Amino acid sequence: MCGIIGVIDRNRQLMDGGKIRESLAMMDERGSGEGAGYVAYGIYPDYKDYYALHVFFDNIRENKGALDTLLEKWGTIVHDEQIKTYEQPNIRKVHTPWRYFFRPDRSLMPKSTTPDEDIVTHLVMKVNAEKNGALIFSSGKNLGVFKAAGWPEDVANFYRIEDYKGYLWLAHNRYPTNTSGWWGGAHPFNLLNWSVVHNGEITSYGTNRRYIESFGYKCTMYTDTEVVAYLVDLLVRKHGLSEKLAVRALAPPFWEEIDLMPPKEQELNRAIRLTYGPALMNGPFAICVANEHSLVGFTDRIKLRPLVSGESGDRLYISSEEAAIRRIDPDVENISMPKAGEPVIGRVYS
């Protein structure tokens, strides 16, 4: 059991993290105080063309130099600083969060046609797999993940989440069940502009992991959710699927349902299931995925975890509980429950 909340303002109006914190904190019973986190899009407008790398260092003195050297080998660090944190009685600061604004430098790799995103992905995977006291847990542009092991309100206060203003937020309250809670295991999980929060467990993790690692991604967080971030990166960014078709691949209709579809639909759904069989996720889950343009919520095919959506003007909310949405916006309308396996999608207007 975990608690999730996501909101997108389709007109890109900024919301500070204060109400997200309150909303998540009222779902405290969905967690166990072992992990909580937030991601906000639109928070670094001054560095919007740079990859904002958020890093947990075990020890600045021992671990930071190697990362600086690695990043400078591949590109330019235009700015870096410690992420401001504020001591909380219930959070043991076992890592020091740091942020870099980084861009791969073309002049360092003449004639390379590798996209910047692949270079950044490579660096994230390399650093996280080596486990040399540095963990890159956020690597998108103009966005940042803030997470730690603790209760939602304590993690929010640790980062003073209300000081950040974003047009799209995801937040998560963790109740780890199969592996222990730690800073890197808190949600959201992020790669490039993808962020994922998840309630449930992915029992097909082994299959999904083998599949995604065959494309060069590396699973290093000791928990299942990170495969979702890598799967959407593969399916949407690399393979060019729409968000809707990507969800169809991850939580496809049953074969007997496909048999009843009109011929063209059958053909499409068969092709997706056959092509992306190892990406199919089993087990109970309710998931929110975000990128810079959209917020997508969906559940497993037999709806073993809760998910509610609501709208208010330009805003779309998705959460585990209606009350959590109403904590942010008491006048929210169109409260509804997405059908099992079918996505609810909110997209910015431009």
Next chain:
Amino acid sequence: MTTVHIDAHRLHYTPLNQKIRAAIVNGATEIIIDNVLGQRFIGDGVRGDGVTITVNGVPGGDLGMFMSGPTIIVNGNADHAPGNTMDKGKVIIYGSAGDAVAHSMRGGRVYVRDNIGYRGGIHMKQYMEKRPILVVGGAARAFLGEYMAGGLLIVLGLTGITPISERGVGSGIHGGEILVRGPVDELHLGVGAKQTLATEEQKAMIKPIIEDFAKQFGIDPVPLLASDYTRISPASARPFANKYTWE
């Protein structure tokens, strides 16, 4: 009649439930809770016939769990599993409810004016005079009456949505019955469930329940009573006898 008002604004469920229990002990027969938002477990395990608890707002999950006697009226939507393992009394929801409504219920009634989520009435049971009833005014999602062992579910389809449009109705049902106003597509029946057209006798059995539901929400019962009903019941008392056991 003694009335007690409780303001639940930013009040955690533990002190809220303590206030409810204290009010009942002190002889309150009507408890009105305002500004409810997300508090789970409201009224759990409380006893007291003749006590009415009015919840104004959107409560959290497991409302009225293990409750035995009181009536809870919710002016808003309920979250997951209202009436979970409830023993006696009534839960009346002026709105919709989430997944697993009336989960493992063992007695009493749950009325939901609008729609319910997945797995309504899952594992509902009955014993001797204890026969729980869930009535849904609107529609139910997939796996209605999953593993149902007893009791009665009625779905009326009054919200303009087909009452049953998803799979797995009565999956593993081995006791109790589900009555749905209008036809149900055979495709939506789960393993171990069968459907028949409700007989006049069976309709007569649900008549007083539908009249009570209609009165509660100010609905005209006449068209509801004139409709045909589909009755979904166990195909056998041991639907998975060959799956999990051998003789």
